[in-house]
Amino acid sequence: MLRGKKAVIFDMDGSLVDSMWIWPEVDRLYMEKYGLTPPDTFQKDIEGMSYTETAQYFVDTFDALHRTVEQVKDEWRDMTIELYATKVFPKPGAVEFLDAMKGNGVLLGIATSNNREIAETALLARGLMKYFDSVRTSCEVSAGKPAPDVYLKVAQDLHVRPDECLVFEDIPNGILAGKNAGMEVCAVDDEFSKADEPEKKRLADYFIRDFYEIMNHTYEQCGKDK
Numbered sequence: 001m002l003r004g005k006k007a008v009i010f011d012m013d014g015s016l017v018d019s020m021w022i023w024p025e026v027d028r029l030y031m032e033k034y035g036l037t038p039p040d041t042f043q044k045d046i047e048g049m050s051y052t053e054t055a056q057y058f059v060d061t062f063d064a065l066h067r068t069v070e071q072v073k074d075e076w077r078d079m080t081i082e083l084y085a086t087k088v089f090p091k092p093g094a095v096e097f098l099d100a101m102k103g104n105g106v107l108l109g110i111a112t113s114n115n116r117e118i119a120e121t122a123l124l125a126r127g128l129m130k131y132f133d134s135v136r137t138s139c140e141v142s143a144g145k146p147a148p149d150v151y152l153k154v155a156q157d158l159h160v161r162p163d164e165c166l167v168f169e170d171i172p173n174g175i176l177a178g179k180n181a182g183m184e185v186c187a188v189d190d191e192f193s194k195a196d197e198p199e200k201k202r203l204a205d206y207f208i209r210d211f212y213e214i215m216n217h218t219y220e221q222c223g224k225d226k
Contacts, residue, residue, distance in 0.1 A: 002106075007106065007160045009183070017089065091210060112135075167184065169187060
């Protein structure tokens with residue numbers, strides 16, 4: 001999995017840290033506050049979108065929501081930042097894996113769809129910021145996932161070629177973003193995307209249930225051609 005790789009790039013939510021559980025509750029409370037009814041396709045519609053793109057989706061989709069994109073983003077930040085500081089923890093084996101990569105001279109990056117302030121809050125609260133040579137959000141590039149932009153931006157920061165990068169992602173559109181960037185992708189098990197596991201394995205090059213599997217060499221090789 002790591003042969004020939006000079007950099008490892010992580011999606012944050014659901015891949016590096018266990019945090020995807022926060023957002024369905026935030027969405028529920030926010031919609032309840034403004035009396036909004038989500039379309040049946042809501043979760044698939046927003047999958048992989050940047051923080052800003054998702055806020056724009058809310059403004060465009062819900063006629064009853066008389067808020068600007070910036071107001072929506074600020075409200076979500078205020079609703080979630082304490083949870084990220086106090087209730088979000090690394091995935092099993094993640095810290096040990098980061099230590100091993102850093103010790104081997106592998107460059108490390110974050111490519112998240114989340115808000116920068118929220119992302120930095122989570123990383124700082126768990127002492128993870130020190131590991132990363134680049135932290136980028138999809139709001140800082142032209143398009144969110146499945147577009148490759150944020151992954152290519154991190155690779156550019158790290159001065160490595162896409163084929164020298166290994167990506168960790170937990171949702172199909174994130175996996176596609178890594179693949180569209182020309183990178184190998186390891187799918188990460190997450191309760192939030194459990195129903196998508198067959199698709200994740202079809203799209204990705206590898207699959208893990210925790211980061212110990214990499215160090216123990218018990219990860220799964222997958223993908224439609226494997």
